[in-house]
Amino acid sequence: MPYLPTADHDELRAVVRELADERVAPRAAEIDEKGEFPWDLKELLAQQDLLGTCFEERHGGTSLDTxxxxxxxxxxxxxxxxxxLLPIVQKLGALPILLAGSDEQKxxxxxxxxxxxxxxxxxLTEAAAGSDVAANRMRATADGDHYLLNGSKRFITHGSVANVLTVFALTDQKAGGRKGMSAFIVETDTPGFAAPRVEHKMGIRGSPTAELTFDDVRIPAANLIGDEGDGFKIAMETLDRSRLSIAAQAxxxxxxxxxxxxxxxxxxQQFGQxxxxxxxIQWMLADMASHTEAARQLTYAAAARVDALAPDLPYWTSSAKLVAGDTAMKVTTDxxxxxxGxxxxxxxxxxxxxxxxxxxQLYEGTQQxxxxxxxxxxxERAGVAKGG
Ligand SMILES: Cc1cc2nc3c(=O)[nH]c(=O)nc-3n(C[C@H](O)[C@H](O)[C@H](O)COP(=O)(O)OP(=O)(O)OC[C@H]3O[C@@H](n4cnc5c(N)ncnc54)[C@H](O)[C@@H]3O)c2cc1C
Structure with missing residues (x-):
């Protein structure tokens, strides 16, 4: 399972670094200060084919490895x-379709x-269901060849600017979140959908984090992803992969x-030097550099497991997110x-x-x-897990 970057990877890094240094870095302080979604940079990344790296060529993507x-x-x-977050969330939102969607949906x-x-x-997240995903309350009721969606979501990245959402809702309330939740595709121009509130945040301030409300949102049954009851599994399999993007972000x-x-x-200069x-200071810099490199290598090792569909993929992607998130916090504080001053x-x-x-350290599953x-x-490997 090779995970060392190749010459192609180095070339990609050089190209993106140049673009980021010239076009993204000069905008960063303003985006942060104004808390505005960077539409200009979304266009830039789209023009450069950098929003489609996780999609196959037959779907218009560039199909880059992880x-x-x-x-x-x-x-x-x-x-x-x-x-x-532009490519991160484009992939996060699409993963349910990539993993379990029909050919028509794709x-x-x-x-x-x-x-x-x-x-x-x-x-996915709701006000009362964060880490405890199975506590979700949003409902989807079958209505002929449609579903009616009712409820609300909280903390949804790009929720107020997206054209389409992957949404998780209970189709069987008695069965609860683990067995009774289903995944749907919702176009945001559907009547009954609204994004009434965007949060004020500590960081990633240009990325809108929205509350979403669904009031009898009527969507075609063809927008169900997979089968009824597959929602929890689809959500977990999505997060097992997408949290690696957060490791890379960190x-x-x-x-x-x-x-x-x-x-x-x-x-x-201080004290004449x-x-x-x-x-x-040198020791701090050395620690910052070596921990960052360790987090990077673990992230790439996990990426290789994602491409190989390794059965222990969650172990790797969660380890990478854990180590990289804590490293980012420590290194930036240092x-x-x-x-x-x-x-x-x-x-x-x-x-x-x-x-x-x-x-x-918080989203796509907290460090805990x-x-x-x-x-x-x-x-589980040691044969002593309770399972679940
Ligand atoms: C800026 C931002 C963007 C986000 N984007 C999205 C998005 O695009 N889509 C989406 O669906 N969600 C999104 N989220 C939601 C995010 O994934 C959740 O906030 C996160 O999973 C934690 O849930 P919570 O905030 O309800 O915290 P809680 O689950 O209430 O946790 C509170 C504390 O308890 C700890 N805790 C909880 N359960 C356990 C346990 N079993 N063992 C030990 N400790 C535990 C947590 O680690 C935390 O420290 C976003 C959140 C933020 C802040």
Whole structure:
């Protein structure tokens, strides 16, 4: 299972880095300050064919392997975490269709997502059902050859800007979330759908995190993904793969903070010398670099398992997200320390990176949930898990 980047991967990194340095990084502070969705950068990525990397060529995508997709996210996140969410969420929202959708569903939706003509969002979380996904309450009631969707979702990335959603709702309330939940495709111009509220956030401030409401939203039965009752499984299989994108995002944020720290330490003079000459600073930089590299290599190792459809894929992707998220938080916090007081002000990017890093420990399963997944697989291997 080879996971070391190839010459093609290096070339992709160089191309995306140049684009991110020239076009994304100069926009990052403004996106953060204004909290505005970066429509211009969405267009840029669409023009560069960078929103379709996870789709097959027959659906208009470029069908890059998972390491390449991680490199794309990493290099965008190194410049701006909000912008890196464009390919991340395009994949997250589409994964239920990729994993369990019909040919008709794939033909209708994937080409528009690959080209960037349409944005998609993944609507699983509800106000009272975060980590406990099975506690979902949203309902889907069969109505002839349609379903009626009623309920609400919370914290949905791109929920207010998406053209289409993958939504999870109970088709069998008695059976509950694990057995009675189903996955649906909902076009957001369907009457009864609204995105009444967008959250004010600590970080990734240009990425709208929306509350969604569904009031008798009538969708064709053909928009059911897989079979009734498949929703929980589809959601888990989606997250097992997509949280690797968050690991890549975390690696990118950490790398951005490290690079800013090295540049600053090499310039800033105190006590008649560059602060990079103090051993105390050198050791911090060394720790930041080596932990970032360790997180990156674990992310690529997990990516290789995703492409190989390895049975222990959740162990790898959760480990990668756990390690990379904690690394991003530590490295960005240390970056603020390396820059001293200047690290704390918005003139320099590291305070933004520190705020952005925090979300990688929270979404697509908190760090506590990643530990549950890793521990469960570990104990299953040892034959002592309770299962479930
Ligand atoms: C900015 C942002 C974007 C998001 N985007 C999306 C999106 O696009 N789509 C979507 O569906 N959701 C999205 N989410 C939701 C996100 O995935 C959830 O917030 C996350 O899963 C945690 O759920 P919660 O916030 O309800 O926390 P809770 O589940 O209430 O957790 C509270 C605390 O308890 C801990 N905890 C919970 N259960 C356990 C346990 N069994 N063992 C140990 N500790 C536990 C948690 O780790 C946490 O520390 C987003 C959230 C945010 C903030």
């Amino acid at each position: 390491i390449a997709q991680c490199i794309l996210v990493e290099e965008l996140a190194r410049a701006d975490a909000t912008t890196s 033909d209708r939706y994937l080409p528009r997502l690959a080209s960037g003509e349409w944005l998609i969002a993944f609507a 690696v990118g944020i950490a790398q951005g903070a490290l690079d800013a720290s090295v540049s600053y330490a090499a310039e800033r 560059r602060v990079s000459e103090f051993q105390g 970056a603020v320390q390396v820059l001293g 200047y690290g704390y002000i918005t003139e320099y990017p590291v305070e933004r990176m520190m705020r952005d890093a925090k979300i990688t 949930i990643q530990r549950l997944i890793v521990a469960r697989q570990l104990l």
